[in-house]
Structures are given as C-alpha cells and as structure tokens.
Amino acid sequence: MRAAAALLAEQLSSAVHDQAVHVGRSTPAVRGSDWRLATVQTVNADGTITTTDGIPARRLDSYQGAKAGDQVVITVSGTGGWVCSGRLGSGTGGWVPYTPTFTASGGGAALGNGLMDAEYTLNGDECRLRISFVAGSSTTFGTGGLRWGLPFAAAALPHASMFWAGSAMCSDTGLAYYPGMCRISGGVTYLVGISATTAAGSTPTEWRSATPFTWATGDYASFGITYRIA
Incomplete structure (x- = not known):
C-alpha cells in the first residue's frame, strides 16, 4: 500500500513538473522575453514609439517613416525593455x-x-x-x-x-x-x-x-x- 502511494506521489510530482515546464515555455513573464504584435499610437521625437496599450518601445534604425496606426512587431527583453523592429507588410507589394x-x-x-x-x-x-x-x-x-x-x-x-x-x-x-x-x-x-x-x-x-x-x-x-x- 505504501509502495503504491509512493508511486502515485512520484507520478503526481512528475506531472506537476512537466506542467510547470510547459507553462514556463509559453508564458513571457516566466520565460523572460517575448515578441508580439502591436499598433502604434504615437511616434516620439526621441526615436521611440508608444503603442495603443501604452508600451514605449525603441525603434530599430530600419523602421523609418513610422506613423500612428502602423501594425508593428515589438520585442521585450528579460529586463523589461521593449524594441520595435518595424511595421508588418501590407500584402500589396509595399505600395x-x-x-x-x-x-x-x-x-x-x-x-x-x-x-x-x-x-x-x-x-x-x-x-x-x-x-x-x-x-x-x-x-x-x-x-x-x-x-x-x-x-x-x-x-x-x-x-x-x-x-x-x-x-x-x-x-x-x-x-x-x-x-x-x-x-x-x-x-x-x-x-x-x-x-x-x-x-x-x-x-x-x-x-x-x-x-x-x-x-x-x-x-x-x-x-x-x-x-x-x-
């Protein structure tokens, strides 16, 4: 009986560990960095943009001509700093x-x-x-x-x-x-x-x-x- 209980406890512990690893891999707060899509609300004079949900992010030099309404990709570092890599393609050849x-x-x-x-x-x-x-x-x-x-x-x-x-x-x-x-x-x-x-x-x-x-x-x-x- 005790052996069965010990085996069950080991299996439960393993399941909890596996679930924690899964959550860590899929959760930015745990993983420490991530990328996501955002919409530009303002373009600032210091080389940053602010998204519609209030995130300030530095622009890469390649992201020229930024304007409000752009759909962009932003990335956060493990220390919480955000970088905007640029706008998404329009699907119309870029014109x-x-x-x-x-x-x-x-x-x-x-x-x-x-x-x-x-x-x-x-x-x-x-x-x-x-x-x-x-x-x-x-x-x-x-x-x-x-x-x-x-x-x-x-x-x-x-x-x-x-x-x-x-x-x-x-x-x-x-x-x-x-x-x-x-x-x-x-x-x-x-x-x-x-x-x-x-x-x-x-x-x-x-x-x-x-x-x-x-x-x-x-x-x-x-x-x-x-x-x-x-």
Missing part, C-alpha cells in the same frame, strides 16, 4: 496610397474639385514616390511656385544647392506636353516641378500658375522620384 497637399509658395493654391492620386513605397529610409494631378474647375493655383506634398519629410543634405531629382510631365489639356523634372530639396516636405522651357520658350523655371502654361481645368501633371526620408 501605400496617400493624398498629397497642394500649395503654392506665396499662398492661395487649393485642390478644390481637382483629382490627386499618389502612392509610395519604403525600403529602409529610401522612399519611391508617384504623384498624379488633374486640375478641376475649382482648383486654384495661387502665387509663387506650385508644391505637391510628400508622405515624409526629406532628409537634410550637406548643402542648400543639393537636391533629389526625378521625372515630371505636364499637359495643357492635351494640347501640348511639357517634359521636365521634379526636385526635392533637403529637409522639405514637398516637391516642385521644373520645365526645361516654358510655352514661350523662356528660361527653365519652377511650375507656377502661368508656367509652363496658364493652368486651367483639365490640365494635369505626373511625377516620379526617389529620395531619402528624415
């Missing part, structure tokens, strides 16, 4: 749609009922960008150079004369096409279009309300550029 702002350096520009279609993709701190724009009947062009907003501010460059360059084209309601380039200067949040010549054949200049032609309903522009984000 993300966004709506650029439309402004003019002197003010007064507004998209109105015009159309804007744009998207970007990130590879580390490299941003590839496409913007398409069609003017509507209530679109206004203001004064000064026209500006189309970026999804992320550009990184600083060593000199004010340096910039990133890309391709651009605009059309005067299909009557004439003006190939050109677009430019992003260091530290700015917009790009500008530049034509080799205006309709009158004058000096190359940034696109404005009357260059390279007088913009009106149905006129359109397209841009493609790659730049480094801040």
Whole structure:
C-alpha cells in the first residue's frame, strides 16, 4: 500500500513538473522575453514609439517613416525593455496610397474639385514616390511656385544647392506636353516641378500658375522620384 502511494506521489510530482515546464515555455513573464504584435499610437521625437496599450518601445534604425496606426512587431527583453523592429507588410507589394497637399509658395493654391492620386513605397529610409494631378474647375493655383506634398519629410543634405531629382510631365489639356523634372530639396516636405522651357520658350523655371502654361481645368501633371526620408 505504501509502495503504491509512493508511486502515485512520484507520478503526481512528475506531472506537476512537466506542467510547470510547459507553462514556463509559453508564458513571457516566466520565460523572460517575448515578441508580439502591436499598433502604434504615437511616434516620439526621441526615436521611440508608444503603442495603443501604452508600451514605449525603441525603434530599430530600419523602421523609418513610422506613423500612428502602423501594425508593428515589438520585442521585450528579460529586463523589461521593449524594441520595435518595424511595421508588418501590407500584402500589396509595399505600395501605400496617400493624398498629397497642394500649395503654392506665396499662398492661395487649393485642390478644390481637382483629382490627386499618389502612392509610395519604403525600403529602409529610401522612399519611391508617384504623384498624379488633374486640375478641376475649382482648383486654384495661387502665387509663387506650385508644391505637391510628400508622405515624409526629406532628409537634410550637406548643402542648400543639393537636391533629389526625378521625372515630371505636364499637359495643357492635351494640347501640348511639357517634359521636365521634379526636385526635392533637403529637409522639405514637398516637391516642385521644373520645365526645361516654358510655352514661350523662356528660361527653365519652377511650375507656377502661368508656367509652363496658364493652368486651367483639365490640365494635369505626373511625377516620379526617389529620395531619402528624415
């Protein structure tokens, strides 16, 4: 009888041990580190993010362009420090749609009922960008150079004369096409279009309300550029 009781006690002890090992392997508080999914609530200036459930985590350098709403992977160390390794893939090839702002350096520009279609993709701190724009009947062009907003501010460059360059084209309601380039200067949040010549054949200049032609309903522009984000 005593032998049977001793055997039962040994089996029970073994079962409790096995269960404790199982719990330890599956419980972060016991194991000491873990990873999980989270949603970004705020992006902080010190290189951290805060999740919607209040966890502050440092960002890896590869996680550029962080924004609220990103679905991310966060990891906790055995000492309780959290690190965010980056956002999850969207399943759409990495291209993300966004709506650029439309402004003019002197003010007064507004998209109105015009159309804007744009998207970007990130590879580390490299941003590839496409913007398409069609003017509507209530679109206004203001004064000064026209500006189309970026999804992320550009990184600083060593000199004010340096910039990133890309391709651009605009059309005067299909009557004439003006190939050109677009430019992003260091530290700015917009790009500008530049034509080799205006309709009158004058000096190359940034696109404005009357260059390279007088913009009106149905006129359109397209841009493609790659730049480094801040």
